[in-house]
Amino acid sequence: MNVTDPMLPPVRGLIDREGRLVEADKRLHDLNARAGGGVGQPIAIPQIATLTRLAQRLGILVSRGVVAADGDDDVELWVRAEPGADGVKLMITGWRTRAAWHPEALQGERDGDFLRSAGDWSWETDSALRITFLSINAGAKHGFDSGAMLGQPLTKLFALGEDREGAFPILGGLAMHQRFDDQRATIRATGRPVRLSAAPRTDASGAFAGFVGAVHMIDDEAPEVAPKLNGSGDGVSEAFAARLDHALRTPLGRIIANADSINAQSEGPLRQDYADYAADIASAGRHLMGLVDDLVDLQAIERPDFVVAKEPVDLADVARRAAGLLAVRASEAQVSIDKPAPQEVLPATGEFRRALQVLVNLIGNAVRYSPAEGMVWIRAEREDGIAAIIVADQGKGIAIEDQARIFEKFERVDPREPGGSGLGLYIARRLARAMGGDVTVDSAPGQGARFVFTLPYRE
């Protein structure tokens, strides 16, 4: 697993006027060496060579996001090239490894659009949190002077409040330059409660340039949570979920099937890059399909009348089956799964199908976050009246402060990691709890993650 913290110190380098690499920090040096270059030779990463030449010819600092090949992977870099007397100075941050299909690249651009369309009205700020845009009729509608708020600090329009855990989501968003939701606030002019969410805007070198945000008006009658009427959970109505399921599944299935057959070149030969695009399309389609499944599940488990069967299950058997279902994915990722021995039995009470779903999710996560040649252990244990399946991996682990967050809706173990809807663990825990058990995690960064799925033990 590549360490991909954008907050890491930047990697530096210097390229002379003839385009030769003069000096480079280790990471740049290594990347360049893997591309067949070395110090004193022309820089071997074509995208950086182009950027350097451009900066030199224009005579100004040029920042750009580039994707460079690194072995079999692509790595995303934010490169700043600044021409000076002795050549072009490079400063590179980012260094994230890119999957074949990368939902976040899309998400960054689209987040703002989605936010805007979901909110009641929208706002934007610059990096100093001065308001640079407001939905112009919002003021008239909600009792403040839109015009007078433009150019003012965001906090002049909103009084920010803490959430239930006493935190200010906007501060996290600002510190990490990431999206935040559910920042409670009131409109100063009227005292009306609102909920703010926003996505960051970053420039080509990854620097924070402001927020694009939305405001959700909160009804005075129901200040805390959206009312759950007629079995609809959290705004996802039953009819909507059913329609979503139906309307998306069929076309997505067709997209995936066709993309797969293009990729397999079953209708005749094709240029390799087009075949690869088809694989990207298929994998994006599968991602969406998984998201649809998750949303339909989410809708089901959030209904007040959601019930699970309480039937006798053999958790060790369920774990073996889940591991079997993931065998192909694991071998593609060069990860081995050590599952409970065939004779092991762990009687418990729950619903077979749901328990399998929980374990497929946990083991799937473990495989995803495992390094190549890594190992995922699945152990069955019994403690008093509790039957437990433990899924442990050798991934980079989960920081203590993130351990509560990852079970929340739309949260991910690693938000920079591609794939996943951020619903899996939320759904897994809800299902486990509905069956009288739980899903918990203990882990420390660098030590791998250990997820424990418990159900009531059956004597």
Add this chain to the structure above:
Amino acid sequence: MSSNDGDMDDGTHRGVSKLLARAAAADVRADRRLAVAVDDFFLPDESRLDERLRSALGGTLSALVAAVESAVRRHAARLLATRGVPELSIELETGDPVFSRLASAGLLRDVELMRELVGRARQDVLAEALPVDAPEDPDRASLLARLIQHPDSVVAAAAMALLAAESRRRGESEGLPTRTDLPAELHHRLVWWVAAALRERFVALADETPNGALPALDRALVEAATRSVSAHDEGDRLEAAAMRLAAALDARADELPPLLVEAIADRRPALFAALIAHALGVDHGDAREILLDPAADRLWLVLRALEVDRASIARIGLALSEADPRRDLDSFAEGLDDIAATPATDARAALAPLLLHPDYRAAMVALGRGGRA
């Protein structure tokens, strides 16, 4: 056509002959469609609207017509209701929109209207496409937010008006606009077109409308249109607000380059155009056209005429190239030394025709459009 045989099934018969007639016309239609497709295919790429622009333009145009139409309709209907012609009033308030009628009559092909709307759409697309540029110091407020705090109240007020106008303009896409934000002349034209199209529909129904209703309709439509015309203040337009700010700043030669660079970095092409318009003494529309032209030679001349330095031109050129794939960054970088070496006086001389009286220039262009003598 024979329909005198007293066939009981006259309806079917008429249906059949309609079908035959349509089929006979199909050849002609297919031919016309092909001709349009051929024309479309051979349009030079650099002048063709891309899909994004097309949809932006379509959206703006129909929204503007709808805004004018709803104001005229509603007011005229109210007048008619109070004047005892309630049937017409209801009819007026509920009828189909006039957009397709104006389009089919070719009125919306008006060159000046389209010049304004295409320019506006391109400007919006550019604003969205310009690269986001984070300031070196994240705590430093962006250009307009800083200008709002300017000690000179004229500058502060103009900056605030510009931010508000931009919010309003962008808000158009979020809902039905209530104003057209057009230059006065174009707004007036549009209002009268809409009024005439509304009237036309009732003339067609003249047999069914009571006596004296038509003059009442005319009076109501004229009053409603006049009201719309006089309520329109072109000083509220985004472009006008940008020009007022440029005039209030009245940047000196050494202040202008950083302002231009920051206007682009802050993704405010309307302000950029206003700054060069003010500095050169041309109108905003001309400056905008120069800014939006992907073959940016005139823009480089303008910047040199304003004595903008090499690094600033490089920054502006880089940002514009990143925003618009039709611009050729490579040849810009190649030619930058020549651009920077152009003496300001030469650049000014080359731009002299731009500074001639706008009507004079329009007449020359119109003459050229009609073909050479």
